[in-house]
Amino acid sequence: MITLKDVKVSFKGLEKPALDIPFLQIGDGVKLAVTGISGSGKTTLINILCGLENINSGSIMWDNAALHSFSQMQKDRFRGENVGLVMQDFYLYGGLSALQNVLLPSKLRYFCVPKTITKRAVYLLERLNISRYYQNVDMLSRGEKQRVAIARALANAPKAIMADEPTASLDKESGTEVVKLLVSLADEFKATLICAAHDRVLIDKMDCCLGLEKDKKVEASFS
Numbered sequence: 283m284i285t286l287k288d289v290k291v292s293f294k295g296l297e298k299p300a301l302d303i304p305f306l307q308i309g310d311g312v313k314l315a316v317t318g319i320s321g322s323g324k325t326t327l328i329n330i331l332c333g334l335e336n337i338n339s340g341s342i343m344w345d346n347a348a349l350h351s352f353s354q355m356q357k358d359r360f361r362g363e364n365v366g367l368v369m370q371d372f373y374l375y376g377g378l379s380a381l382q383n384v385l386l387p388s389k390l391r392y393f394c395v396p397k398t399i400t401k402r403a404v405y406l407l408e409r410l411n412i413s414r415y416y417q418n419v420d421m422l423s424r425g426e427k428q429r430v431a432i433a434r435a436l437a438n439a440p441k442a443i444m445a446d447e448p449t450a451s452l453d454k455e456s457g458t459e460v461v462k463l464l465v466s467l468a469d470e471f472k473a474t475l476i477c478a479a480h481d482r483v484l485i486d487k488m489d490c491c492l493g494l495e496k497d498k499k500v501e502a503s504f505s
């Protein structure tokens with residue numbers, strides 16, 4: 283369970299906080315869409331939930347772990363262990379195969395990647411319909427690239443998957459496939475899924491929705 287209390291995030295040059303969250307709770311296994319117009323704070327919310335962005339005040343608890351009190355290094359480690367991130371652009375490493383991309387974060391963490399992780403990576407790529415996973419990712423379509431990014435996000439069995447508009451740079455058809463797979467994998471692994479989304483298909487597949495509005499406080503609980 284993720285619990286935010288009295289959280290404010292301000293940026294230089296903005297008169298009011300980009301986010302003002304007296305209370306927000308997201309239960310385990312929830313599938314939450316975060317919606318709102320451009321600039322309403324969706325990306326900032328995803329980033330503070332996973333420790334990529336710092337908050338100015340308040341607290342962010344992941345069960346008993348006080349993320350807000352961690353050093354940047356502890357946050358990065360916590361994110362590596364608990365969060366699978368999927369961004370709008372895929373951030374895959376060209377020149378490497380799909381499988382190498384999926385295993386890269388584990389390569390950085392372990393001297394020798396455990397067999398269970400390699401097995402899981404292959405399983406995920408197959409589930410995500412990437413059959414040519416030994417091929418250079420440069421050869422893949424945008425939809426396939428995003429599916430590889432999803433396999434990478436899930437390789438380490440994260441508690442939560444956070445996706446920032448994962449279908450925004452895809453055509454409708456590949457976007458729909460990505461949404462289906464993302465949701466069914468979150469179910470299969472009982473992971474919490476938090477998606478910033480514009481896409482109606484994506485929003486409709488989630489259990490609940492948090493609508494962000496500029497200068498509006500957030501007080502909500504999802505379970």
Ligand SMILES: Nc1ncnc2c1ncn2[C@@H]1O[C@H](COP(=O)(O)OP(=O)(O)O)[C@@H](O)[C@H]1O
Binds near residue numbers: 319326
């Ligand atoms: N690093 C930053 N520096 C300054 N302002 C920022 C920064 N990141 C976001 N903002 C501002 O915070 C607000 C929310 O942005 P963002 O979270 O990117 O919204 P969304 O993802 O919904 O489009 C916007 O007004 C944006 O300009």
Ligand SMILES: [Mg+2]
Binds near residue numbers: 324446
């Ligand atoms: Mg955004």
